Amino acid sequence: xxxxxxxxxxxxxxxxxxxxxxxxxxxxxxxxxxxxxxxxxxxxxxxxxxxxxxxxxxxxxxxxxxxxxxxxxxxxxxxxxxxxxxxxxxxxxxxxxxxxxxxxxxxxxxxxxxxxxxxxxxxxxxxxxxxxxxxxxxxxxxxxxxxxxxxxxxxxxxxxxxxxxxxxxxxxxxxxxxxxxxxxxxxxxxxxxxxxxxxxxxxxxxxxxxxxxxxxxxxxxxxxxxxxxxxxxxxxxxxxxxxxxxxxxxxxxxxxxxxxxxxxxxxxxxxxxxxxxxxxxxxxxxxxxxxxxxxxxxxxxxxxxxxxxxxxxxxxxxxxxxxxxxxxxxxxxxxxxxxxxxxxxxxxxxxxxxxxxxxxxxxxxxxxxxxxxxxxxxxxxxxxxxx
Amino acid sequence: xxxxxxxxxxxxxxxxxxxxxxxxxxxxxxxxxxxxxxxxxxxxxxxxxxxxxxxxxxxxxxxxxxxxxxxxxxxxxxxxxxxxxxxxxxxxxxxxxxxxxxxxxxxxxxxxxxxxxxxxxxxxxxxxxxxxxxxxxxxxxxxxxxxxxxxxxxxxxxxxxxxxxxxxxxxxxxxxxxxxxxxxxxxxxxxxxxxxxxxxxxxxxxxxxxxxxxxxxxxxxxxxxxxxxxxxxxxxxxxxxxxxxxxxxxxxxxxxxxxxxxxxxxxxxxxxxxxxxxxxxxxxxxxxxxxxxxxxxxxxxxxxxxxxxxxxxxxxxxxxxxxxxxxxxxxxxxxxxxxxxxxxxxxxxxxxxxxxxxxxxxxxxxxxxxxxxxxxxxxxxxxxxxx
Numbered sequence: 015x016x017x018x019x020x021x022x023x024x025x026x027x028x029x030x031x032x033x034x035x036x037x038x039x040x041x042x043x044x045x046x047x048x049x050x051x052x053x054x055x056x057x058x059x060x061x062x063x064x065x066x067x068x069x070x071x072x073x074x075x076x077x078x079x080x081x082x083x084x085x086x087x088x089x090x091x092x093x094x095x096x097x098x099x100x101x102x103x104x105x106x107x108x109x110x111x112x113x114x115x116x117x118x119x120x121x122x123x124x125x126x127x128x129x130x131x132x133x134x135x136x137x138x139x140x141x142x143x144x145x146x147x148x149x150x151x152x153x154x155x156x157x158x159x160x161x162x163x164x165x166x167x168x169x170x171x172x173x174x175x176x177x178x179x180x181x182x183x184x185x186x187x188x189x190x191x192x193x194x195x196x197x198x199x200x201x202x203x204x205x206x207x208x209x210x211x212x213x214x215x216x217x218x219x220x221x222x223x224x225x226x227x228x229x230x231x232x233x234x235x236x237x238x239x240x241x242x243x244x245x246x247x248x249x250x251x252x253x254x255x256x257x258x259x260x261x262x263x264x265x266x267x268x269x270x271x272x273x274x275x276x277x278x279x280x281x282x283x284x285x286x287x288x289x290x291x292x293x294x295x296x297x298x299x300x301x302x303x304x305x306x307x308x309x310x311x312x313x314x315x316x317x318x319x320x321x322x323x324x325x326x327x328x329x330x331x332x333x334x335x336x337x338x339x340x341x342x343x344x345x346x347x348x349x350x351x352x353x354x355x356x357x358x359x360x361x362x363x364x365x366x367x368x369x370x371x372x373x374x375x376x377x378x379x380x381x382x383x384x385x386x387x388x389x390x391x392x393x394x395x396x397x398x399x400x401x
Numbered sequence: 402x403x404x405x406x407x408x409x410x411x412x413x414x415x416x417x418x419x420x421x422x423x424x425x426x427x428x429x430x431x432x433x434x435x436x437x438x439x440x441x442x443x444x445x446x447x448x449x450x451x452x453x454x455x456x457x458x459x460x461x462x463x464x465x466x467x468x469x470x471x472x473x474x475x476x477x478x479x480x481x482x483x484x485x486x487x488x489x490x491x492x493x494x495x496x497x498x499x500x501x502x503x504x505x506x507x508x509x510x511x512x513x514x515x516x517x518x519x520x521x522x523x524x525x526x527x528x529x530x531x532x533x534x535x536x537x538x539x540x541x542x543x544x545x546x547x548x549x550x551x552x553x554x555x556x557x558x559x560x561x562x563x564x565x566x567x568x569x570x571x572x573x574x575x576x577x578x579x580x581x582x583x584x585x586x587x588x589x590x591x592x593x594x595x596x597x598x599x600x601x602x603x604x605x606x607x608x609x610x611x612x613x614x615x616x617x618x619x620x621x622x623x624x625x626x627x628x629x630x631x632x633x634x635x636x637x638x639x640x641x642x643x644x645x646x647x648x649x650x651x652x653x654x655x656x657x658x659x660x661x662x663x664x665x666x667x668x669x670x671x672x673x674x675x676x677x678x679x680x681x682x683x684x685x686x687x688x689x690x691x692x693x694x695x696x697x698x699x700x701x702x703x704x705x706x707x708x709x710x711x712x713x714x715x716x717x718x719x720x721x722x723x724x725x726x727x728x729x730x731x732x733x734x735x736x737x738x739x740x741x742x743x744x745x746x747x748x749x750x751x752x753x754x755x756x757x758x759x760x761x762x763x764x765x766x767x768x769x770x771x772x773x774x775x776x777x778x779x780x781x782x783x784x785x786x787x788x
Contacts, residue, residue: 020442021416029408055407170755179755228639240723244638249631251725252615255756258722263753264651264659264715272651328651332719335645336627338638366650368557368566369642 028398030055034063035396038092043076045087064090070400071096072116094119097401098158100149101387102142102165103210104128106182106236107296109142111149112384115158116392122152123381135188143197150200161401162204164387165190166213168237170255175207182236204391211257212248213386215241217378218343220389226340230333231376234278234348235297242337262329275325278347285318298380301347308354319354326355327362334363334371345376415785417442421450422783425479430463432474451477457787458483459503481506484788485545487536488774489529489552490597491515493569493623494683496529498536499771502545503779505608509539510768522575530584537587548788549591551774552577553600555624557642562594569623591778598644599635600773602628604765605730607776613727617720618763621665621735622684629724649716662712665734672705685767688734695741706741713742714749721750721758732763
């Protein structure tokens with residue numbers, strides 16, 4: 015009932031470009047004849063499609079190769095060297111910039127101290143813009159065309175790129191995309207702003223190595239949010255405000271939320287009673303300290319981790335019962351503590367659901383959302399929308 | 402990354418058939434020239450597309466009409482009289498069969514007593530098959546081609562049509578689709594089995610009159626389940642086991658679930674303390690009795706409704722926080738009690754979420770899932786897949 019746009023030859027071509035790129039990504043270098051045989055496209059079409067892709071510097075010829083079908087032919091391989099994209103990730107304590115090229119190679123990974131306590135949103139936006147600008151310049155110096163920049167922000171982000179509300183950053187109604195676009199002033203550079211957890215889920219889908227196209231990524235940073243991928247596509251909801259699982263609560267006013275019960279900050283405060291709360295602007299050292307204590311068998315840390323895992327499992331059971339992912343990926347700081355969280359969380363998840371859900375730690379580290387931000391621009395090529 | 406099937410002219414044609422049907426559904430009878438002007442398709446293409454649709458008896462010419470663009474032309478209108486589909490709905494207390502034609506006109510609505518307590522799943526399947534068979538025969542007698550039959554079942558239904566687990570029916574691992582297909586033995590008749598709430602959500606999307614393409618339908622029958630439509634498509638999850646919100650619970654083992662706190666059965670037991678529990682196999686008379694008491698100002702009934710609404714709102718807040726629908730539709734027996742449930746539920750929903758969600762009663766009555774079952778077959782025509 016939704017699609018009211020007529021289709022034409024352009025759509026067919028985009029789909030078929032996508033089919034050729036997908037084949038080469040999955041199978042590695044292949045001759046035109048092998049592509050035709052495997053995809054079902056006829057040889058003339060494959061020649062035309064690969065011609066366009068070579069022109070656009072997305073494929074290159076790799077010399078002659080033995081070919082299982084017919085005469086030996088020239089093999090074609092994906093060429094990742096022409097295009098790259100940038101992801102930025104804004105947390106309460108730091109900025110992260112990351113660039114990857116179309117081949118998936120990471121070109122830069124930068125961290126900058128950031129303090130939303132000390133910064134107004136205006137100064138924050140300036141810092142973000144300056145970092146994006148420097149990253150774009152560096153990538154261009156390495157000979158790549160920068161397709162786009164996406165900034166990952168925790169909280170409610172409108173599709174327009176306005177940050178409606180970000181409790182971890184203390185921001186509301188900040189037109190981050192508008193201000194960034196105005197400052198970057200680069201024709202052809204796409205600028206976007208999106209939710210942290212959603213972008214991290216996109217990164218997991220492409221680089222996480224999980225089977226299946228229905229996965230949920232859970233952030234364990236200053237808040238708890240979920241990025242939900244359904245049938246290979248990120249779930250946006252009516253306004254883009256999905257995955258707000260930290261607000262989960264069942265009970266009368268004042269009942270604790272999932273963020274109160276299973277958040278990283280409450281865990282750290284409990285596991286490290288002597289820890290200076292002021293230092294909690296950067297959670298990473300505190301999380302590392304909790305892991306050290308747990309590894310040493312400290313019962314306070316182990317109890318706190320088990321209780322956190324139990325509550326987290328109860329929250330994730332709600333997610334599993336509602337959207338039925340094949341896997342739930344514990345990200346950010348949860349990943350560093352996964353060996354202690356997962357046993358308790360898995361037990362609760364099984365107890366509250368009728369179907370099995372795989373629970374695993376993310377292997378993408380603390381910058382999965384930045385990676386996802388870059389990946390969104392490169393994914394578009396894979397769907398046949400050429401630069 | 403997912404689409405690996407090459408596209409061809411057939412896909413373009415399906416999309417454009419869909420565009421023409423969509424135009425006529427939205428705008429009413431139109432000339433070929435008006436269709437071309439409004440859709441952007443060229444006139445030769447429109448002539449060819451409408452020719453096919455007339456041949457397939459999906460359009461008919463309605464005589465000459467004044468035409469805003471160019472010469473007066475023959476108007477074309479949707480013709481719903483050639484095709485129909487059947488939906489069946491299985492509840493613990495009764496079977497419902499419903500048929501609609503492509504124009505959306507209801508051709509039959511039958512109810513049959515059904516008792517999963519007394520019936521083995523084998524006898525249940527026989528009763529379902531017999532009803533489907535009679536409905537198909539009746540529809541054919543009225544001169545329509547029956548495109549398909551879909552059976553709505555509460556609980557976990559695999560995509561294959563096997564009922565994995567239906568607590569309200571007391572069924573597990575029943576290959577309902579296989580048994581039905583074997584018994585109906587009609588070439589060309591599609592047979593499907595799917596979750597009750599999901600099918601009801603599909604019916605709301607097409608016939609409910611709600612704006613937007615992100616809605617969640619909540620069943621208030623023997624269990625509580627949600628059907629979640631995202632961007633116009635039903636959310637299936639990895640195995641089809643979405644929307645199990647009756648199992649929602651946050652707390653240690655034995656904590657009450659949303660079904661315990663906000664279910665129709667607990668509500669009836671509380672609001673009607675003298676009611677014979679054995680009579681609860683059919684909830685409709687009891688629900689009507691609760692409404693009569695509430696309308697008369699009975700404080701016991703009003704208290705029970707308010708508490709149920711409060712718990713329901715807390716559960717729906719979890720749904721809103723996770724999938725961000727624009728509207729949540731209270732269906733089945735909830736709809737009959739909506740005027741008392743919605744105020745308390747809305748207050749909780751607002752209190753627990755950062756975004757606004759419209760909460761409304763379904764106007765589709767107790768057979769929304771059967772309607773949705775029929776609609777799924779007719780929807781396929783609208784996407785350009787002709788019978």
